Amino acid sequence: MLACWAHGSGQGWQGAGFSMLxxxxxxxxGLxxxxxxMALPRIGSRLTLLIVHCVAAPFAAVVEWYWLQTGLSTTQAGCIVLILAGVALALLPTRRKGNESTLLSTAGILYGLVGALGQGMGAVMSRVAYDINAKEAFVLDGLGAAYQRILGGLMVAAVALWYSKWKSPFSEAPLQETTNTPNHAPAKGKAWPFVLATALAGPSLGVGCYQWALKTTPSGLVLPIVATTPLMVIPLSAWMEGDRPPFRSIMGGLVAVVGVILLGRLSGT
Incomplete structure (x- = not known):
């Protein structure tokens, strides 16, 4: 879908910022x-997304400030803290009762941190690519940028699939180290519809809108708003993992939404 849009609109692989994207x-x-x-089966969806989104946003803001000299106002920084605090409150895993192990996987946490740094750096590099294209008077829209960006991710995915045939790292996750493992995961061979839906909703449409936002807005403002996306995990986690959200998760979601509204109003957007 992205390829049809990009090549049909004449963007394709064009632009001086292609290599950066x-x-x-x-x-x-990709990475x-x-x-x-790799973190998901080890520490669960809520803790994984908590780490990724709450670390990626401030990391991207600092890197973009250093690379592009794009700063944030004190008011914007305050709204960002409010958003991330709400997300953290909503997604923080609950302590289980009974005899279940509460040991968290160190590897899972490290994978989550790597995912956060990758997302933050990827966002800043997209901003740099837009800056390079602007200097060359080349117009690239969000879907075109998503297509150019996804090519690099597909290369990593191809290498990972080839490697999995030899080592099968995805099927050997230490499930005994986590208390957040899905209890109602689809049977093997029935997961492909979920994978396809994820690919269309996330890397295609979702990332297209994400790249469109980065074209005009600093990553330090975009990523905190994107960080509210995992709040959708709360009802899905209750359905697929039997993880019923506590009252604080609902309150955290409300706090994050208020932060987004304030950020939009006070930033004049």
Missing amino acids: FWSGVIGF GDLALY
Whole structure:
């Protein structure tokens, strides 16, 4: 879908910022998402997304400030803290009762941190690519940027699939180290519809809108808003993992939404 849009609109692989977007895909969409998926079976969806989104946003803001000299106002920084605090409150895993192990996987946490750094760096590199294209008077829209970026991610995915045939790292996740393992995961062979839906909703439409936002808005403002996306995990986690959200998760979601509204109003957007 992205290829049809990009080549049909004449953007394709064009633009001086193509190489930067390609490597943004390698780091963010490729290595970053690979690390995220390695973290999921080890520490659960809520803790994984908590680490990824709450670390990626401030990391990207600092890197973009250093690389592009794009700063944030004190008011914007305050709204960002409010958003991330709400997300953290909503997604923080609950302590289980009974005899279940509460030991967290160190490897899972490290994978989550790698995913966060990959997402943050990938966002900043996309911003740099837009800056390079602007200097060359080349117009690239969000879907075109998503296509150029996804090419780098696909290269990493191809290498990972080839490697999995030999080592099968995805099927050997230490499930005994986590208390957040899905209890109602699809049977083997029935997961492909979920994978396809994820690919269309996330890397295609979702990333297209994400790249469109980065074209005009600093990553330090975009990523905190994107960080509210995992709040959708709360009802899904209750359905697929039997993880019923506590009252604080609902309150955290409300706090994050208030932070987004304030950020939009106070930033004049």
